[in-house]
Amino acid sequence: MMSLVLAMVWHRRGQAVTLALLSLLAVASAVAAPAYLIAADRAVAAGQVATASTGELTLTVRGVQDSMIGGSDNDFADLGGTLIALPGFRYFYSAETPAVGLEKTDRYPTRLVFRQDVCAHVTIVTGRCLFGESDVLLGERTAERLGLVPGDDITLSGAAPDGSVGVPRFVPVGRPKTLVVAGTYRATEPGETYWGRHGYFVSGADVGSGEPVFTTSMTMPATDRTRTELAIDGVAAPGVLDVDRIDRLRAELRRLDQSAAELDETLQIDTDIPRLLDRIDQGRAASGLLVPVLAVPLVLLACFSIYLTVGYGADGRQSELAVVALRGARWWSRWWLAAGESLVAVLAGALAGCLAGQLLINVVAAVRFPGVGQAADWSSLRYAPLAALIALLAAVAAQRRQLTRPVAGLLRRIPAPGSGRVPFGEAVLLVLAVVTGVQLVLSDGSLTGVGLFAPALILLTLALLLSRLLLPVLGRFAARALRRGRLGPALAGLQLTRRPGASRLFALLVAAAAVAGYAACAVDTGTLGRDTQARLGAGASRVLTVQPVSGRQLLAAVRAADPDGHWAMAVTQLSSGTDHPVSGLAVDSQALAAVATWPQDAPQAATVAGRLRPVAVEPTVVDGPELAVDVTSSSNRLQLSASVSSLDGEATIDLGRLRVGRATYRERPVVCRAGCRINGLQVSGSGAAQVKARLTIHSLGDRWLMSGTSTTSTATTGPDGVTIEVDVSPSYAEVARLRPAGVPDPLPVAYAGAAPEAIKGLADDTLRVDPVTALPAVPQLGRQAYLVDLGYAGLLASGTKRAQVAQVWLSPAAPADAVARLTAQGLTVADDTGTAAVRARLDRQGPALSLGFYVLAAALATLLGVGALVLTVAVDRGRRTEDLVAMRIQGLRRGPAGQATFWTYPVLVTAAVVAGMLVGLAGWRLTGWALPLAGVDPPDLPLPAQPRWGVLFGWTGAILLPYLLAAVAGGRDLRKRVG
Known part of the structure; x- marks a missing residue:
């Protein structure tokens, strides 16, 4: 009996080799997922270590x-x-x-x-x-x-x-x-x-x-x-x-x-090693979710491909099985003759596939993750026996009908009446797809439990449903062509719709293309997301973090290095100062449009900059080295201080207690030795009782206003300067503050999300704000943040607080010696990063590395589909040759016969690939939002959720090409046989 089976294998060795290769691909796909996950884990750890801080x-x-x-x-x-x-x-x-x-x-x-x-x-x-x-x-x-x-x-x-x-x-x-x-x-x-x-x-x-x-x-x-x-x-x-x-x-x-x-x-x-280990674990967790998402449909597709191709081959041998049944062979002999040929090929391919899957990942890891971790890891081969067993079970299940059918059923060459009903398995698959999809939504995208299987089940269910809808449409087109006398298209269409197993083959091709389409959506969306995180998350092409300085000193230094604001922008981080703080940026709006990476769908950066700084404020400048203030006071219980800044630093200068009458008060602060600017004045009282007095500042011009945070004191301007009606209580530490005229108070703010109520960070006091522009996101901070003008904030602020985070953002036009120019102005660069560095770090995290498996899965799914097509063509070749030769003898012209042979499979694969890509896109829209593509601890940025149409068209062409090559080759061979 064994020799007879081997003879059958040798007689149809082309089909046996094709089935073995298909089984190899199927088992290799099952082994590839855990093997890739092991390699990705090593690459995630190596990537985090390579980009780790000291x-x-x-x-x-x-x-x-x-x-x-x-x-x-x-x-x-x-x-x-x-x-x-x-x-x-x-x-x-x-x-x-x-x-x-x-x-x-x-x-x-x-x-x-x-x-x-x-x-x-x-x-x-x-x-x-x-x-x-x-x-x-x-x-x-x-x-x-x-x-x-x-x-x-x-x-x-x-x-x-x-x-x-x-x-x-x-x-x-x-x-x-x-x-x-x-x-x-x-x-x-x-x-x-x-x-x-x-x-x-x-x-x-x-x-x-x-x-x-x-x-x-x-x-x-x-x-x-x-x-x-x-x-x-x-x-x-x-x-x-x-x-x-x-x-x-x-x-x-x-x-x-x-x-x-x-x-x-x-x-x-x-x-900070524990923090690095936590990041490695987070990246591995993302890989552990992303790889199975496409590994599950790939494995199911592999099982389906074996099931379909073995069943299709069994359909082609029905006449042989009918003869065996007529001779009264016992059930085990009949079973062995029916299944042995396929099982031998599947078993040989499965054994080779166990090793091929691991070798494939070893090669991919060597190319994709060079120099990472230890030598090739073979631990994933523990899944090989299970994968081989599943392949054999699928082969046996595919032939159950041929083992149980009566002889009449085996001799039938077209589907029996009623065979178009929905099988029980497809109904169960539909129910499971709905249940897992609902679970995914209810769990808010948690890819755990049954939710992990949602993308796979939805893809396969949609592929089966669409194939059941499309084949009848092709049948109607064939019937219409037949009525119109177009024999070539009619015969091609009828071959697609009336052959046993044609619907399953079409469903397999659609499912294979759907898996590849889903991979295309994930890869391109992930690429767009990393690009957005790199550009918008960094904030600028290059970001220099400097040693802590005050906001005023940072602004002065950057403007000294780049007076026109063409390539450098001073940036500090602020807080809203409320019970639910919101992060913000104080930026030099003069350089915003030239330097910052700006979010899409936002007002133009220049427009926002104009709203943040509607008027230019001329500072009061002291040439230095002496700070002299001419004051007339009606009380000797007042004290005057001035907030000054320069490239040498920032300080609050106490000019001492004022005397009754007019006098000039002088100080020689270090920060004013080469000149400085006066950012604000402060008048306070001494003693315990309330102080009500008048003073006039003659020497600093009349461009001063009372700060909105001050007490009931008032200020007026006139020919003699600015006159202040002081009303302060020393026991409550009340002060009267003056700020330069022209600075809006409240402070204009552009915001993303909810507008802040107030801000802190550069000031001793909280600054009031006026929301003027809504943004989809703030560069570097995300969708819950705000922007203010650093110059305005510095002039409204009292005190000399250092910025929490002081940065200088550089545009691509920054000169090569930008760091040297900034260092010459007193800034010390502590970190140098930017778009390229952030992108390189994202490319070495778990999500990006895991998407490499999606490309591999798309290639394997396509090869499975092509293998199934090649085997189908080989099985159909003999019977279709007999049919068309008979028609040629009865008068069918060469032209229609050539059309029927040549265009059958190209039409089939084109329709299947296009439909599969649409299914993949639909599956992505339903489940892709749950995939953790954004990297480890990403900022809350508006990341793209959909791939680009141009990329999908490119993937469609790349996927369709091998199908068309196999289909055209099969059509040409059949046309030669028909003559």
């Missing part, structure tokens, strides 16, 4: 030694003992103490630092590296500024803060220490993880040049110190943050915290 790749254990005058050995034993249980990190020891004597200022100390292996991470500009006790390395800019060269001596003393004079300063403590300049250095890579979280190279007015003085471990014990910060920085080695070690690393970090607490409560552990 704090997310390092951990620092800190300890403090106080009152160490006289010196003692650096003792890292307590710190190092906490790290024994945390392998896989490379550790660097450091010690730092404040010192004075190098710089001329006492506003900040010099950072004297021992750092293990420092010479390997700096470039020696002059001299040599550290060797012995008392050797130091100076930063090249510091050495140049102070006129020091290698071999010179410097003297440093331990430093202690002293606030006795009201202004914090640092004073020397202990014996001075003479040190030798061994060389000068430049940090090779200031941002590399070796430097940890210490901020050695951060500069600013309050912290110095950002070039610490490096020394040896022997120097520290020989130096009198007041406070020494000991630290051990652990830098994650390659492989420590691999996906396989995440759970173990979390447990080790928890044990580290416990060990540190038990050893010494004063030890501090700083690390």
Whole structure:
């Protein structure tokens, strides 16, 4: 019996090979999904590690030694003992103490630092590296500024803060220490993880040049110190943050915290590694949802393809099975002769498919995720036996009718009457599609439980329903063509609609195209979403985050670097200051249209900028270095102060208590040494009783108004200047504030979502707002945010608060030396990102990586459909040749016969692919909104929900091409046989 089955396989070896290849594809599709998910998990982890910050790749254990005058050995034993249980990190020891004597200022100390292996991470500009006790390395800019060269001596003393004079300063403590300049250095890579979280190279007015003085471990014990910060920085080695070690690393970090607490409560552990691990888990969770969404319909399609093609082949052998039945063969012999040929081919293909699926993913991973993780992972092969078993069961189920039909049914060459009724399986599929779709909606798009199967069941159900609707339409067209005497189209149409299994073949092709169409929608929508997140989420082509400065200082510095606002814009983040705070941006609206990435469907950026800043306000400028104010006062219980700013900073200058009568009050603030602008004036009272008085400011012009946040005090202007009727209560800390005239109060605000009631961030007081323009989204912040003009906000604000987040947005037209120009104006760049960096980060997150499987699924679905078509053509070829040859003998002309043979399958596949793409688009509209395509923790941006029509047309052409090639080749072969 086995030899007979093998002979049947050899006789129809073309069909057997095609069925084996189809089975290979089917099983490979089932194995590919878990294999790709494993590879994607590794790629997600590697992508997050590659884009992680220094704090997310390092951990620092800190300890403090106080009152160490006289010196003692650096003792890292307590710190190092906490790290024994945390392998896989490379550790660097450091010690730092404040010192004075190098710089001329006492506003900040010099950072004297021992750092293990420092010479390997700096470039020696002059001299040599550290060797012995008392050797130091100076930063090249510091050495140049102070006129020091290698071999010179410097003297440093331990430093202690002293606030006795009201202004914090640092004073020397202990014996001075003479040190030798061994060389000068430049940090090779200031941002590399070796430097940890210490901020050695951060500069600013309050912290110095950002070039610490490096020394040896022997120097520290020989130096009198007041406070020494000991630290051990652990830098994650390659492989420590691999996906396989995440759970173990979390447990080790928890044990580290416990060990540190038990050893010494004063030890501090700083690390953002848990945050990185959480992001990796979020990306893996997104992959774990996205991959199965298309893996499920792909596997179902694979089973359907085996079921259909085996059944179609069995239909072609019905006459043979009828002969076996007439001879009275026993049921097991009849079953084996009916199913054996297909089972042999399916089993051979299934066994090869188990290996092919894993090899395919190994190749894809090597190309898509080069250099990621370990070698090829074969763990997904545990699903191979199940996939092979399902393939065999589908093959057996496809032949059940041939095993149970009577001989008359087996000899019938067209469907029996009533065979067009809806099968029970299709009815169940429809019910399941409705139930899972409802579950998806009720769970608000949660792809868990049965909701995960909603996209697959909806796609297959729509494909079956549409195929049942379209085939009768094709049948009517064929009948109409026959009545009109167009024999070629009529015969082609009748072959499509009257052949057994034609409806199932059409449904399979529609379903395969639907899976590919759904993949096209997901891939293009995800691409558009990442593009929107990168452009609108970044805010500008390039975004520089600078060290904290006040909003006024930031605005002045950026305008000094780019006076015309062509390529740079000052930006700070604000808060609404309410019980339900809303984030906002204060921007230099002068540069808004030229720099910011603007949302679609929003008013023009230039229009919004004009509404945010309807009039230009001329500031009151002091040439410097002296600030002089001419005032006439009727009371000696008033105090006057002025808020001033310049590129050197911002300050509130107290001009002192006013005397009765006219006098000039003078101060020489540091910020006004090269000129400054007066942003506001403040009058307060002294004593306990209410102060009611009049004062006139003569020297600052008449362009001043009383701030809306002031008390019942009033201000009027006249030829002598601005006159203020002061009415304040010192006991309630009431003040009268003046702001420059022309600044709208309330402040104009453009908003997305709900308009804020008030804003805070640059001011001591809350600023009132006037909503003037609605936006679909605010760049960088999303659909619940607002925009105000930074210049207006600074003039309305009192006090000198630093911005929460200070940034400079750059346009693509920014010059190559943009950072240098901004640095020359006193800004220190702490981070440099933008559209390209955000897009690169998004492309390495779980959603983007998972969509690679969608492209693979579309290719596999198309190959399954093409394989089913090829096998169908091979099965139909003999019977169709007999029919058409008989018609030719009875007078059918060559032309109609050629049309019937050549156009049957091209028409079929064209109709199926177009219908399938429409089904895919419909399935996407019904379920695509639930897919987590937006990345990890995305801002609330108006992301695209639908793909582009041009892209869908391109995918349709690419999917249709292999179908047409197979269909045309089959048609030509059939036409040659008919003659």
